[in-house]
Amino acid sequence: MKKESKRDKFVRIAEARTNKIISMIQLLGNCSNHSLYEYSKTDVNKIFNAIQIELDEAKKRYSKQDSQKGSKFTLE
Structure with a gap:
């Protein structure tokens, strides 16, 4: 099995974390619904x-x- 390069590790982790952040921002946007939240x-x-x-x-x-x-x- 080939050892993962530092670049490959960065890409894998950065993509996963960025997508998680984007998802959480989208969820935060759901809180803008005035019929559910004040x-x-x-x-x-x-x-x-x-x-x-x-x-x-x-x-x-x-x-x-x-x-x-x-x-x-x-x-x-």
């Missing part, structure tokens, strides 16, 4: 600001810039 514009802004911060931090890690591990998200 939320404010402030709540929505907090959610998407938290996501954007984590995206920016993850991207920094690829460019070797300083980054900080994120914390758990909460609306409260």
Whole structure:
């Protein structure tokens, strides 16, 4: 059996994780249904600001810039 290269391992894991994130974002979008959920514009802004911060931090890690591990998200 051939040993998996670092590139092959990256592609396999990055694709799986990216698809998982996309799926979770789509599920988050389901929460926009006002007939099922109650939320404010402030709540929505907090959610998407938290996501954007984590995206920016993850991207920094690829460019070797300083980054900080994120914390758990909460609306409260």
